[in-house]
Amino acid sequence: MEVSTPVPKNKTHSGAKKRFRITGSGKVMREQANARHLFEHKSSRRTRRLAMDQVVSPADTPKIKKLLGK
Numbered sequence: 001m002e003v004s005t006p007v008p009k010n011k012t013h014s015g016a017k018k019r020f021r022i023t024g025s026g027k028v029m030r031e032q033a034n035a036r037h038l039f040e041h042k043s044s045r046r047t048r049r050l051a052m053d054q055v056v057s058p059a060d061t062p063k064i065k066k067l068l069g070k
Helices: 014-019 044-050 061-068
Strands: 020-022 028-030
Touching: 014 020, 014 061, 020 061, 028 061
Parallel strands: none
Antiparallel strands: 020 028
16 A cells, blocks of 8 residues: 655745735735835825725736735
C-alpha cells in the first residue's frame, strides 16, 4: 500500500488581501491613492471622487488573483 503525502496549501498574500477585493462577478477592486490624509487642501469634489473603489486594470488582474489564491 502506497501512502501519499498531501500537497501543501497555498497561503494568501497578506499585503494583497488588505488592498484588493473580488466582486461577485469576479472583478478585482482597489481603493484610490491620496485618500488618507491632508484633506484640508483637497476639494470636497476630489475627496468624494477618491472615495470610490476602482476596477483594477485588466493587465494586472491575473497577477492579483494569483496572490489572492483565486
